[in-house]
Amino acid sequence: MKSENSPEPIQGNVGGTDPGPRNIELDRQNPDVLTPPRTDHGTLPNLKFSFAMAHNRLQGAGWARQVTMRELPAATTLAGVNMRLNPGGIRELHWHKQAEWAYMLDGRARISAVDQDGRNFLDDVGVGDLWNFPAGVPHSIQGLEEGCEFLLVFDDGSFSEDATFLLTDWFAHTPKEVLAKNFGVLESDFANLPADIDRTRYIFQGEVPPSLSTDMVSDSYGERSFSCHFSAQQSVKTSGGKVRIVDSTTFPAASTIAVGLVEIEPGGMLEMHWHPNAEEWQYYTEGRARMGVFASEGNARTFNYQAGDLGTVPFAYGHYVENIGRTPLRFLEIFRSPHFQDVSLNQWLALTPPELVQTHLNLNKNVMGSLCKEKWPVIKDMKH
């Protein structure tokens, strides 16, 4: 059998040792790529990339890296950015053509926005909190005392974090006489603008802001909420883990992005299923996973993931996700859709006439008895 420290591409009587050269670190991280299950077959697009492989843009007050269609071509509907803001660090005021959904991974941030009707928004978000800014709505993010790290997801695979509309960029590319006319002041009032013609601030150092109530700007047009605070009660517990669904039904601001926050116990598995409405985009935050993907025409592939990795599942492909580590597996499954939707293989068969199902696969009584009509057997405890 393959040892975890020195895995060899051998399975039973097929394969052979790998004398090298080899990237042993990647081999250890991808045991089911090096030595695939015998059921794998055919050619599939690559369904894995990692933020660890993405160019990192280091700035004065943090960093940002992105995984888009350029890095993971199979993911056409969504793109992701992983960003760090140091204490007081500011992701400058900006907007973009895509909606921005976000999940706070570490620390806390203050976020601001103003919508097209003049309604403003200011909130502090912490670990597990979400926000969603619709396309075109201007906003900013600032790290609080402890700084922060977060995941951003945009509802277009070809998004680029380097192509957002920056406040400094626009000021730098507008004649000062126009700025003066726009604000009804003198050209000389803009003598100290921070940007050179080519430079923007993007992520820059600021002071940690005062308390939220002190920082709030009063608004006669009213306020609008773009955030969603973590609530443990929203989780659906199953025998092998839990799932928390957040989509437009519970978080109206997220009108184009639906998410399942999945936690699977060691040995557990997110059961065989598919999504009838959208391609899946995944971000792994803890643990070790094996995902098997079924592509029809006899084709199937298996991939491995760990914290910091991204996965994707093409539209309607069948798949399962197993926890193959000794600690809980946590990941986000994200869809460009107002609603989270999935079809469970088990539930499908349980709700179909049993004679039809039994005849179809020659199933015995044990299998027929295991079929479950409930919507959430989804995470199975495999210990029994």
Ligand code: MN
């Ligand atoms: Mn943004």
Ligand code: MN
């Ligand atoms: Mn799925």
